[in-house]
Amino acid sequence: MPPRLRAALCAVLLVLTCLLVPLGVVSAWAAYEIHDTDRYVATMAPLSSDPAVRAAVADAVTDSLVKEIDAGPLESTVASFVRDAVGSFTGTAAFRTAWNAANRAAHAAVEQALENDSDGEVSIDLAPITEQVKRRLTEEGVPFADRIPVRHTKVTVMKAQDLSDYRKVFRMLQAAGLWLPVAAVVFAVGGILLAVRRRRAVLATALGTAAGAAALAAAVAVGRALTLDDLPPDVSRAAAGAVYDALTESLRVTAWVLVGLGLLVAAGAWLLSRRRPGKLSAGPPRL
Numbered sequence: 001m002p003p004r005l006r007a008a009l010c011a012v013l014l015v016l017t018c019l020l021v022p023l024g025v026v027s028a029w030a031a032y033e034i035h036d037t038d039r040y041v042a043t044m045a046p047l048s049s050d051p052a053v054r055a056a057v058a059d060a061v062t063d064s065l066v067k068e069i070d071a072g073p074l075e076s077t078v079a080s081f082v083r084d085a086v087g088s089f090t091g092t093a094a095f096r097t098a099w100n101a102a103n104r105a106a107h108a109a110v111e112q113a114l115e116n117d118s119d120g121e122v123s124i125d126l127a128p129i130t131e132q133v134k135r136r137l138t139e140e141g142v143p144f145a146d147r148i149p150v151r152h153t154k155v156t157v158m159k160a161q162d163l164s165d166y167r168k169v170f171r172m173l174q175a176a177g178l179w180l181p182v183a184a185v186v187f188a189v190g191g192i193l194l195a196v197r198r199r200r201a202v203l204a205t206a207l208g209t210a211a212g213a214a215a216l217a218a219a220v221a222v223g224r225a226l227t228l229d230d231l232p233p234d235v236s237r238a239a240a241g242a243v244y245d246a247l248t249e250s251l252r253v254t255a256w257v258l259v260g261l262g263l264l265v266a267a268g269a270w271l272l273s274r275r276r277p278g279k280l281s282a283g284p285p286r287l
Contacts (some may be wrong), residue, residue: 006194009091014189014201017184018208022216024181030173030249040107041100041198047246054084054090057099059134059236062086082145085137093133101128111165123249203269209260217255220248 033039047053062083069078089095130148137145188205195201225243228237 001116003196007196009193010191010201013187013194014205014208017188017191017205018089018212019070020184020187021209021212022219022255023176023199024178025213025216025251025254025258027173027176028178029254031177032169032249033250035111035174037104037107037111041104043249044103044243045096045100047088047242048096048115049240050239053238054087056089056236056239058083058087061130065130065133065137065148069145082137085140086133089133089136093272095137098132117168148239199269199273203266203273206262206264206266206269208262210259210266213255213258214263217252220252220255237282 004068008052033043054114065082065086066075066079069075069082134145137148188209192198192201224241227244228241231237231240
């Protein structure tokens with residue numbers, strides 16, 4: 001192979017490697033962290049103990065329940081009882097079970113909508129949670145609690161107009177899966193083997209990998225800020241931030257691990273390249 005063609009092919013492979021590293025991390029995260037229902041529920045499960053999430057759920061459930069109670073002049077008193085009882089309920093094992101069930105149902109609904117070509121919005125039913133809260137309020141003797149109707153309250157998870165855009169991205173990531181990370185490794189090995197100066201190729205690949213991973217970490221941080229800025233005024237930013245952090249934790253950790261690994265390999269390659277060849281072949285000192 002002509003030297004110029006070899007150098008050009010090496011450069012192309014190494015550039016592709018650096019570009020595919022962040023994309024491969026995202027595709028693997030989407031395929032095996034977000035797409036998998038059990039992993040998704042396990043990721044969201046600890047949030048049932050998060051104070052911001054518990055407060056947001058308690059406020060939402062309290063508001064929906066108080067609207068169903070016609071307590072007349074005792075409305076403020078009943079609302080206070082309901083709020084205290086619901087807040088207490090969010091600290092129980094029953095709430096954690098309901099939280100996991102709601103997340104499993106929401107994940108299944110979103111998956112079905114993304115895989116099919118339906119145009120309707122995605123929503124989940126809060127009736128099971130309302131039933132448990134009503135039972136607990138009745139047992140604690142909250143006035144008018146037995147009059148709370150258990151309605152099939154729908155909470156919108158994804159709007160109809162957002163489905164088409166999300167569906168395209170979802171299908172692309174689903175098709176990519178582990179192919180992008182594997183391709184990045186194959187391109188890196190191929191580019192280094194083709195390189196005339198392999199230490200420099202290793203150095204360039206390591207620095208490119210670290211830069212791509214750092215860009216991914218920055219993108220996650222920017223995405224968090226944009227997501228929170230886009231929230232309606234009545235949505236808790238603290239709770240939404242906790243959910244975003246939980247969903248992207250493995251993504252962020254992987255990105256920073258790659259940054260550290262890339263810099264470590266680059267430092268090793270640079271130190272080896274600084275050593276004089278004569279020192280490597282020198283024999284033992286003469287006496």
